Amino acid sequence: MPEDLGKMSELSPEDREKLTLTGLEVEMKNREGSFFQVDQEIRQWTSLNEGIEVLPIHEALRKYDWLSAYSWNLVKGDKDQYTKYVADQPEPRGFVIIARKGSKTIYPLQACLFLARSPVQHVHNIIIAEEGAELHIISGCASASYTKTGSHIGVTEFYVGKGARVTSTMIHNWGEEISVFPRSAARVEEDGVFISNYVCMQPVRKVQMAPFVELAGRNAVALFSSIVVCTPGSNMDLGSVARLTAEGSSAELVTRAITTGGTIISRGMIEGVSRHTKGHIECRGLILRDGVIHAIPEIKGNVVDTELSHEAAVGKIARDEIEYLMSRGLDEDVATATIIRGFLDVKIAGLPNALQAQIDAAIDAAERSGF
Amino acid sequence: MLEIEDLHVKIGDREVLHDIDLTIREGETHVLMGPNGSGKTTLLRAIMGFSGLEVTKGTIRFKGKDITGMPIHERAKMGIGMLFQRPPTVSGLKLGKLLAVTSGDRAGMVSEYARFLHMDGFMDRAINLGFSGGEIKRSEVLQLMVQQPDFVMLDEPESGVDLENITLIGNAIARLLEKDVHIVNRKKSGLVITHTGYILDYLDADFGHVMCDGVFRCHGNPREILKVIKTSGYKECLACQKI
Numbered sequence: 001m002p003e004d005l006g007k008m009s010e011l012s013p014e015d016r017e018k019l020t021l022t023g024l025e026v027e028m029k030n031r032e033g034s035f036f037q038v039d040q041e042i043r044q045w046t047s048l049n050e051g052i053e054v055l056p057i058h059e060a061l062r063k064y065d066w067l068s069a070y071s072w073n074l075v076k077g078d079k080d081q082y083t084k085y086v087a088d089q090p091e092p093r094g095f096v097i098i099a100r101k102g103s104k105t106i107y108p109l110q111a112c113l114f115l116a117r118s119p120v121q122h123v124h125n126i127i128i129a130e131e132g133a134e135l136h137i138i139s140g141c142a143s144a145s146y147t148k149t150g151s152h153i154g155v156t157e158f159y160v161g162k163g164a165r166v167t168s169t170m171i172h173n174w175g176e177e178i179s180v181f182p183r184s185a186a187r188v189e190e191d192g193v194f195i196s197n198y199v200c201m202q203p204v205r206k207v208q209m210a211p212f213v214e215l216a217g218r219n220a221v222a223l224f225s226s227i228v229v230c231t232p233g234s235n236m237d238l239g240s241v242a243r244l245t246a247e248g249s250s251a252e253l254v255t256r257a258i259t260t261g262g263t264i265i266s267r268g269m270i271e272g273v274s275r276h277t278k279g280h281i282e283c284r285g286l287i288l289r290d291g292v293i294h295a296i297p298e299i300k301g302n303v304v305d306t307e308l309s310h311e312a313a314v315g316k317i318a319r320d321e322i323e324y325l326m327s328r329g330l331d332e333d334v335a336t337a338t339i340i341r342g343f344l345d346v347k348i349a350g351l352p353n354a355l356q357a358q359i360d361a362a363i364d365a366a367e368r369s370g371f
Numbered sequence: 372m373l374e375i376e377d378l379h380v381k382i383g384d385r386e387v388l389h390d391i392d393l394t395i396r397e398g399e400t401h402v403l404m405g406p407n408g409s410g411k412t413t414l415l416r417a418i419m420g421f422s423g424l425e426v427t428k429g430t431i432r433f434k435g436k437d438i439t440g441m442p443i444h445e446r447a448k449m450g451i452g453m454l455f456q457r458p459p460t461v462s463g464l465k466l467g468k469l470l471a472v473t474s475g476d477r478a479g480m481v482s483e484y485a486r487f488l489h490m491d492g493f494m495d496r497a498i499n500l501g502f503s504g505g506e507i508k509r510s511e512v513l514q515l516m517v518q519q520p521d522f523v524m525l526d527e528p529e530s531g532v533d534l535e536n537i538t539l540i541g542n543a544i545a546r547l548l549e550k551d552v553h554i555v556n557r558k559k560s561g562l563v564i565t566h567t568g569y570i571l572d573y574l575d576a577d578f579g580h581v582m583c584d585g586v587f588r589c590h591g592n593p594r595e596i597l598k599v600i601k602t603s604g605y606k607e608c609l610a611c612q613k614i
């Protein structure tokens with residue numbers, strides 16, 4: 001085992017626990033690579049897979065001339081004030097992962113972004129999966145237990161090559177006064193598959209993001225899933241945008257949102273630009289205590305033979321479902337929690353077991369704390 | 372086991388059950404018959420303690436204890452179980468997960484019961500979501516087998532079930548009601564709603580009751596009652612002055 005992994009074990013037990021909840025394996029069990037950044041300091045990076053390279057972005061840009069064409073390409077630097085802030089940094093930080101042609105990961109690579117003492121953490125990541133590569137990434141983002149305020153701005157560009165499969169699972173565990181602005185975009189080539197999952201079960205001041213995916217090659221597929229619990233004082237503005245540019249491409253955007261007092265805006269937009277394309281948006285929300293769930297699904301078809309649909313439902317747990325479980329001997333609280341757990345239980349097709357288990361564990365932790 | 376005295380139940384502004392008296396002793400199985408809308412399901416729901424109805428008068432005693440105002444799960448814990456005529460769909464919640472939560476120290480038996488009821492392929496399915504009529508009933512019986520109530524209420528267990536599956540469900544229910552145990556030692560009791568009587572081939576019911584418009588019109592031998600209903604319908608019960 002690479003010795004520099006010790007860096008992650010330097011954290012306080014409390015912070016290690018926080019990171020573990022975001023899916024980070026401090027011991028690197030079931031992981032094929034890792035990247036660890038605290039504030040703007042890159043502490044450690046490694047890949048155990050020969051076909052896959054993990055590098056800090058500044059080193060990667062120095063090492064590979066061709067990489068600059070991939071930088072600030074899918075996400076434009078002048079998109080908004082946040083991307084501008086990151087683009088203007090003289091010393092960019094973040095990671096580059098290159099999965100060479102035909103390489104395969106069985107276990108995910110982990111990226112850990114930890115906000116400790118800086119008021120702002122900014123990262124710029126580039127992920128390239130070459131033809132036929134299979135790459136699984138889990139990014140855990142958290143703030144130190146003693147960090148009360150701060151912002152995290154993360155720009156990520158995903159390149160999913162021909163026939164490549166990329167899954168990206170992001171689990172957030174911030175603090176009540178932390179604001180987070182992920183800016184990501186992906187381009188998926190012919191027969192490529194991009195699966196993106198977002199899980200946030202813990203308080204956060206504000207998260208605002210609308211990752212964009214372009215299905216640029218024939219039969220490309222994108223699947224976005226968001227599973228969030230929004231606590232009082234939290235504000236989550238989440239959306240995904242998919243453009244079905246190539247024939248035969250498809251996208252599905254799935255959201256399960258629970259508010260216990262916070263505000264969730266769940267946006268989704270699918271645009272069918274080419275023929276034989278399919279898109280579906282599904283947003284289901286549960287209001288457990290007074291809070292806001294505002295679902296804004298949008299679909300736009302531009303040609304014959306694009307099939308787009310959306311369904312959204314916001315409500316409460318039906319009384320008869322709770323009583324049904326009570327009649328099997330569960331008290332009201334357990335019956336309610338069991339139903340909520342089921343509501344959040346989205347099984348994501350194509351996700352490796354280790355990552356599904358990680359998502360399940362994050363939800364379990366929220367269930368234990370009574371949502 | 373169960374003693375109901377002078378029970379009156381209202382749904383909304385309407386009194387649906389009037390003046391119900393019913394005693395079911397340990398080891399007995401009773402059958403409840405009556406036309407659609409007469410109040411059979413409402414009686415079971417009142418015994419289980421569901422909301423949406425109001426007991427305006429009378430008492431329900433179970434194992435000697437007044438349970439009239441008791442929460443549903445406490446009644447379940449005391450040993451009351453119910454097979455639903457139309458259970459709700461709990462989308463997202465897997466059948467296997469529910470059974471894991473409810474099985475307690477019977478966790479080891481779940482897979483055997485599931486195989487017995489040919490439900491082993493349903494553990495990862497959301498409860499009742501897209502289940503066929505017969506599958507819903509098998510899922511209900513499975514949940515009861517895991518629960519092992521002392522007093523089993525069955526609301527039309529055989530309706531919508533094909534002949535082969537009636538045998539399966541009938542045998543499972545017979546197990547639930549300890550029909551294999553000699554009557555002297557039998558502890559489990561049941562209250563079964565049926566329109567067809569097919570399920571009685573497996574249960575050997577002891578008493579029958581006919582409910583019309585929220586009151587009992589007849590008590591007696593379940594087979595005799597069924598015969599009358601089959602030949603002349605419920606109008607015979609309505610005209611009957613015996614009670």
Ligand SMILES: Nc1ncnc2c1ncn2[C@@H]1O[C@H](COP(=O)(O)OP(=O)(O)OP(=O)(O)O)[C@@H](O)[C@H]1O
Pocket residue numbers: 382383387405406407408409410411412413414423456
């Ligand atoms: N939630 C409700 N709101 C209004 N009326 C109700 C409600 N539930 C039951 N009822 C009414 O109470 C009466 C008794 O219904 P119940 O379901 O007990 O009948 P049942 O004897 O079980 O009939 P079936 O044989 O058709 O199952 C019916 O007239 C029914 O419409």
Ligand SMILES: [Mg+2]
Pocket residue numbers: 411412413456526
């Ligand atoms: Mg009924």
